[in-house]
Structure formats: structure tokens, C-alpha cells
Amino acid sequence: MHVPDGFINAPVSVAAGVVAAGAVAVSLRGARRELDERTAPLAGLVAAFIFAVQMLNFPVAAGTSGHLLGGALAAILVGPYTGVLCIAVVLLMQGILFADGGLTALGVNITVMGVVTVVVAYALFRGLVLVLPRTRRSAAVASFVAALVSVPAAAGAFTLVYAIGGTTDVPIPQVLTAMIGVHALIGIGEAVITMLTVGAVIAVRPDLVHGARGLSAPLKLRVGGELVDAAPARESAPAGGPAPRKLWLGGLVTALLLAGFVSFYASASPDGLEKVAADKGIDKNVEEHAAADSPLADYGIKGVEAPRLSGGLAGVIGVGGTLAVGSGAFWAVRRRRASHAPTGARV
Template identity: 85%
Template sequence: MHVPDGFINAPVSVAAGVVAAGAVAVSLRGARRELDERAAPLAGLVAAFIFAVQMLNFPVAAGTSGHLLGGALAAILVGPYTGVLCIAVVLLMQGILFADGGLTALGVNITVMGVVTVVVAYGLFRGLVLVLPRTRRSVTAASFVAALVSVPAAAAAFTLVYAIGGTTDVPLGKVFTAMVGVHTLIGIGEAAITMLTVGAVVAVRPDLVYGARGLSAPLKLRVDGELVDAAPAAPAAADGASRSPKKVWIGGVIAALVLAGFVSFYASASPDGLEKVAADKGIDKNVEEHAAADSPLADYGVKGIEAARLSGGLAGVIGVGVTLAVGTGTFWVVRRRRETSSGARV
């Protein structure tokens, strides 16, 4: 759903940029509370993993594909404020290095793909977790529903932005129906990816999942033929806070590199939901060439390398590495600000 340059006029693009900048500023402050010793090492990894999975377009209908937006996944794994920052980092890297998503439309993309998805997904996720049994299975189920709803919500948000600042005169009712319809199908794929990823982390280290903290079921012991709750362990041992996330981090980096460097070659080549709707409804009449179209990594390939598999794979690996470095650096600075602020209050 990367909006290119030319879809939205300059005044609305600027307004969306202001909204996005405000959301990022608020998220920088909020992330200080979320980036504790458990979340901080993984936040950059989450951004890199989302970058990798976004390269994996999957078919959803005849001639149409979809890809992960990632707002729900990021919010559940590392928190909503940090989640907005993760998506902002991914979109910035994609726009500057890979000519994916317009630079003048960056504010629109952060608002629609980052802010809207995170707010809708995390709000719904928290509501479901409150009413469902406090188990790990409930966390994965809630993540599925939250991710599913977040995608058509983002599509509806784009339609609203287009209704205000679209550069072509098209029937908005038809655009809304087409956008929400195809992105509901894409949402199913988003939900499956989100649920599987959250479930995998919850299975091995539930303490590392921001949305699952405090939800671990007590250990059961069989006494005289009956199951009873075991005595609670010490807090640090109970939720795993004393264990290093190093193994999870290494596994996540390897998975992201494999997905971007190898699996991405087999991704669907069909246009994604927004591209398909734009072509069908005439939204793309005024699309502009990307300012970074001459980038050495434009269109997720390395300029000068003729072999498509090698070019795309290498571009994906570079993208994962750069996103990981920028994301980790950003969250390290935010984490340091948290520690500095805490020290100053003491």
C-alpha cells in the first residue's frame, strides 16, 4: 500500500507530513517507557523483519497481490509507540534506498501504514486480551483479529486522504469499495503472518512479547491425581526477564536475511492492492517518477547485476542490514534518553 508521488496533492501531503511528524514525536516519548531491557534489543530486529516480510508479496485474487503492513505485528511485539517508529524506519528506508513509496507521500504512508494500523490493531488487541482468558493462546488469537482489521482500516484511511487531496476526479464510493474489499483479503494474509510470528515468539519467550506480558499461565502440578497451581517462582525467573534475548535476536536476523535474500525471489509479481485499484479506477493518472528512481537499489535490485535472483537477493540482504542498523541505532538513542531521564530524576 505504498502511496507514490502524484496520488495526493501538495497541501494534503504537507498536512499528512505534519500529522506523521507529530505521531513520530509522540512515539519517541512514549517509546522511552516501552524500551526496557527486554524490548530495546529487539526493536531494531522487528523493523528489519518487517522490511524482509514486506518483500514477500502473496497472491490474493486474480492479478492482485498483497504484502504485510506490519503495524499490528510491531505493536504487539514491542509496544504501540515503538511500533509506529518501527514502521516509520521501514518506510523511510524503502523510500530513500529502494524508490518504494513516494518521498513527498512519506507522511501519507507513515500515517496510513504506521499510525492507523498501530492504533486500530493495538486498541483491538488490548480489548480482546482483556475479555479473553489470560492465556498465550488468547494472545495469538487476538493478534490474528487485530491484524486482520488493521489492513482494511488503513485502506479506508487512504480513501479518506484521497477524498480530501486526490489529484484525479474518480468516484470515491467505487474507490472505497475496491480498496476495502481487496485489502480485507490482504488482511487475511497479514493476520496469518502476524499470528504465526507472535505465536512463535510467545512459545519460546513470552516475556519478550510486549502484548503478552503478565499473561503466562501458572505451572500445573499433579497432586493426588488432581492438577493444582504450582507455587509462583521469583519474578525474574517467572517471566524470563533475567535471560538474554540473544538467541531470539540471532534467530530473527537469520530468518529476515533468508526471507529477504532468498524467499523474496518467489514472491508474487502481480501489482499489490493499491496499485491494482489505482490502475482500475484511474487514480494513477498523475503518478510521478520517484525522486530516487536512479538509486543503485531502486525496485529492490542492485544496479549492474544482471542475474535477477542475485540482484534481488542482494538488495534484500542490504535492506535488512541497513534497516537493522538504523532501527537499532534509533532505539538505542531512545533507550539512552530513558536512562538519562531516569538518572536525572534520581
């Protein structure tokens, strides 16, 4: 759902940029409370993993494909504020290096693909966790539903932005129907990927999953003949669970394999937004990307003739670059939290 340059007019693009910048600023402050010495490295890995999985377009209908948006996955794994930052890092890397998503539309993309998906998914996830049994399986189910709903919600948000600032005169109800319809199908793929990933991490290190904290029922103590909740203790890693470094390395290897090898087999059909844009005439005023001459444009390396090698190397570079930029940003946020902590306080 990467919006290119030319879909949205300049005033609305600027307004969306202001909204996105405000959301990132708020998220930078909020992420200080979410990140600690264990989860900060995980946040950089989550951004790199989302970059890798977004390269894997899957078919959803005749001539149409979809890919992970990642807002729900990021919010559940590392928290909603950090989740917004993860998606912003991914979109920034894609726009600058790979000419994917317009640079003038970066604010639109962060708002639609980052803020909307994170807010909708995390609010729904937390609501479901409150009413479902407090188990890890329930968390996985809640992640499925949250991710499923977040994708058509983002499609609706794009349609609203287009209704306000679209550069072509097209019937908005038709656009809304088409966008919601195809992205409801894409949402199924998003939900499956999110549930499997969240479930896998919860199975081995639930203490590292932001959305899974506090899901176990509190210990009861009998005091004066009545059952009362015991004081909560810090959740620790399960016996035999992998160390955070091993989990991090396993996740990195998986991301590199997905981007460097599996991505070659991704669907070549246009994604949901591209298909709707072509069918409804939204793309009449699309502009060439400012980074179209980038050596990595279109997820290939210029000068490398073999498509498999070109795409694979580009994917590996993208994962490495996203990991470096994301990890650096989250390390800086973590350090800022530590510097603002009271003397002697545990951070």
C-alpha cells in the same frame, strides 16, 4: 499499500507530513517507557523483519497481490509507540534507498501504514485480551483478529485522504469499495503472518512480547480466610528458553533468508493499491520517484544482471540497513530514557 508521488496533492501531503511528524514525536517520548535493555535490540530486529516480509508479496486474487503492513505485528511485539517508529524506519528506508513509496507521500504512508494500523490493531488487541482467557493462545488469537482488521482500516484511511486531496476526479465510493474489498483479503495474509510470528515468540520468550505481559492469572494467597491477589512479580524467561541474544540471532537469520532468498519467489502481480489505482484511474498523475536512479531502486542492484542475485543482495542490504538505522534509533531512545531516570532508579 505504498502511496507513490502524485496520488495526493501538495497541501494534503504536507498536512499528512505534519500529522506523521507529530505521531513520530509522540512515539519517541512514549517509546522511552516501552524500551529496556532487553527489548531495545528486539525493536531494531522487528523493523528489519518487517522490511524483509514486506518483500514477500502473496497472491490474493486474480492479478492482485498483497504484502504485510506490519503495524499490528510491531505494536504487539514491542509496544504501540515503538511500533509506530518501527514502521516509520521501514518506510523511510524503502523510500530513500529502494524508490518504494513516494518521498512527498512519506507522511501519508507513515500515517496510513504506521499510525492507523498500530492504533487500530493495538486497541483491538488489548480489548480482546481483556475479555478472552488470560492465556498465551488467547494472545495469538487476538493478534490474528487485530491484524485482520488493521489492513482494511488502513485502506479506508487512504481512501479518506484521497477523497480530501486526490489528484484525479474519481468516484470515491467506488474507490472505497474496491480498496476495502481487496485489502480485506490481504488482511487474512497479514493476520496469519502476525499470529504465527507472535505465537512463535510467545512460545519461547513471552517476557519479550509487549502485548503478552501480564496475561497469566495472578497468584492467589489465602489471607484471613479470603483469597487475595499476590503482589505481581517480574515475569522471567521460561526455563530452557533461549537467551535474548539467541532469539535475536535467529530472527536476523530468518529475515536475511526471507529477503535474500524467499523474496525471489514472491508474486509479481501489482499489490492492492496499485491494482485499484490502475482500475479506477487514480494513477493518472503518478510521478516518477525522486530516487528512481538509486542503485537499489525496485529492489535490485544496478549492474548485476542475474535477477536472483540482484534481488537477493538488495534484500540483504535492506535488512542490514534497516536493522542498523532502527537499532541506532532505539538505542538512542533507550539511552535518553536512562539519562532522564532519577538517580539510583532502575531503568
